[in-house]
Amino acid sequence: MAGAENNISFHEMFHIQGGNFTNAGLISSQVKKILKGAGFSGGVIRRASIATFEAEMNVICYANQGTISLFITPNFLKVVVDDEGNGIPDINLAMKEGYSTANEEIHELGFGAGMGLSNIKKNADQMILTSKLGQGTHLEFIISLERKDKLVPLCSSRE
Amino acid sequence: MTVFDIVKSFGLKIRAGENRLGEEVTGGYAGDLLSDVIAHGRKGNIWVTIQTHPNIVAVATMKELAGIILAGGREPDSDTLQKAEEEEMPILVSSLFTFELVGKLYQKGISGTGEC
Numbered sequence: 001m002a003g004a005e006n007n008i009s010f011h012e013m014f015h016i017q018g019g020n021f022t023n024a025g026l027i028s029s030q031v032k033k034i035l036k037g038a039g040f041s042g043g044v045i046r047r048a049s050i051a052t053f054e055a056e057m058n059v060i061c062y063a064n065q066g067t068i069s070l071f072i073t074p075n076f077l078k079v080v081v082d083d084e085g086n087g088i089p090d091i092n093l094a095m096k097e098g099y100s101t102a103n104e105e106i107h108e109l110g111f112g113a114g115m116g117l118s119n120i121k122k123n124a125d126q127m128i129l130t131s132k133l134g135q136g137t138h139l140e141f142i143i144s145l146e147r148k149d150k151l152v153p154l155c156s157s158r159e
Numbered sequence: 160m161t162v163f164d165i166v167k168s169f170g171l172k173i174r175a176g177e178n179r180l181g182e183e184v185t186g187g188y189a190g191d192l193l194s195d196v197i198a199h200g201r202k203g204n205i206w207v208t209i210q211t212h213p214n215i216v217a218v219a220t221m222k223e224l225a226g227i228i229l230a231g232g233r234e235p236d237s238d239t240l241q242k243a244e245e246e247e248m249p250i251l252v253s254s255l256f257t258f259e260l261v262g263k264l265y266q267k268g269i270s271g272t273g274e275c
Contacts, residue, residue: 025214110192110208
């Protein structure tokens with residue numbers, strides 16, 4: 001039907017607990033399973049997995065809690081990440097490779113390289129990042145689907 | 160050179176992913192910061208690290224690496240082993256420290272990803 005090209009065919013939201021390194025990577029893993037089940041190409045799955053993993057780790061490392069929402073339309077995937085926390089004082093600085101505000105615990109686990117946001121930017125087709133000091137951060141990114149992707153109909157919105 | 164060739168050559172201990180050792184290795188990357196490996200590792204690379212938690216499997220799988228070698232005799236966590244078996248990601252252990260291991264891999268013809 002005309003104009004339906006951006007209709008959401010699938011939507012799921014996940015909750016993240018800040019500081020919970022035990023479950024780190026769990027959500028991006030679930031997102032990956034969903035995308036694999038939907039039959040997307042390896043390239044799309046890899047890029048979406050990497051960007052979602054980095055976004056998830058940012059919430060765990062730096063925020064109190066947050067949510068990741070995955071939206072699937074016929075033409076693109078969209079991931080929206082909202083967190084509650086201190087926010088980002090200088091987004092340009094945060095985007096710079098190597099800049100990190102990670103503490104020792106984060107570094108010991110191999111996180112806090114200061115490359116998460118740039119990895120998201122590299123793997124997404126579009127990215128928006130906004131933040132309010134003392135409140136939290138909003139991130140959304142879009143990954144365009146290649147035309148040859150075969151889409152398997154998924155369940156409608158699960159909430 | 161396959162992952163299995165490296166295992167034999169260096170006497171590595173196999174901790175997971177025994178069924179996927181036949182993959183041809185495209186090169187190597189050494190690093191302990193996960194986002195750094197995500198940014199610079201290449202498909203088919205062998206990854207040398209001292210990180211032992213389950214996210215090394217997530218990273219290696221995302222980047223389609225050939226396998227992970229834990230240096231300095233480090234052993235993977237039990238959660239890591241479970242995830243590695245699920246994902247069929249080879250985890251190998253070397254008693255050599257990172258510097259020696261990478262040097263010897265390089266001598267065997269496993270090259271790095273060059274400059275940034």
